[in-house]
Amino acid sequence: MYSFMGGGLFCAIIGNILIVVSTATDYWMQYRLSGSYAHQGLWRYCMANKCYMQTASIAYWNATRAFMILSGMACFAGIMAGILSFAHFSAFERFSRSFAAGIMLFISTLFVLLAMAIYTGVTLSFLGKRFGDWRFSWSYILGWVAMLMTFFAGDRIPHRLLFKATLCSSVYFCNLGSSFSEWNTLS
Secondary structure (H helix, E strand, O other): OHHHHHHHHHHHHHHHHHHHHHHHOOOOEEEEEOOEEEEEOOOEEEEOOEEEEOOOOOHHHHHHHHHHHHHHHHHHHHHHHHHHOOOOOOOOOHHHHHHHHHHHHHHHHHHHHHHHHHHHHHHHHHHHHHOOOEEEOHHHHHHHHHHHHHHHHHHHOOHHHHHHHHHHHHOOOOOOOOOHHHHHHHO
8 A cells, every 4th residue: 555655655746846847947838930949938938048037917827827836836735745644643544644645636736737728728829820830848748747747646645545445345344433553454
């Protein structure tokens, strides 16, 4: 069971790193403008080897930024809950912390999905028509990879909860209030 949780935490940590890198870097889109290449991210755009802050408050950029930041925070909270699920505190049940970690990582996945969908939709419908020679770049791709990593992390961490539910359905004397040390002796 711990290997599932460890694998989930590994995916979550990699996913959180990818969310931060994707959000902070300036290579979401590359295009050709006035004969030279330019690229832009969520915070800056760069043309002719000079970068400028995006000062315009455009709704889709703000929404994408907000969802990426919320995703990073939810992923970090999921990582912390996942780490705490390894600890043996008598005041808490381990299953509730691993379940909370899984929920936080799925929320992080939802936020990344929303951010990427908003950016993709606006880019394809508006910016793609404005610039003839353009493409999505590596920061954008890292955002999609981060979404997959947080999804698989959220899928892996709560397996202890699923194991306990399966054991409860097959064992006649299931008591949900019992401590996990009793459950570990049964497996």
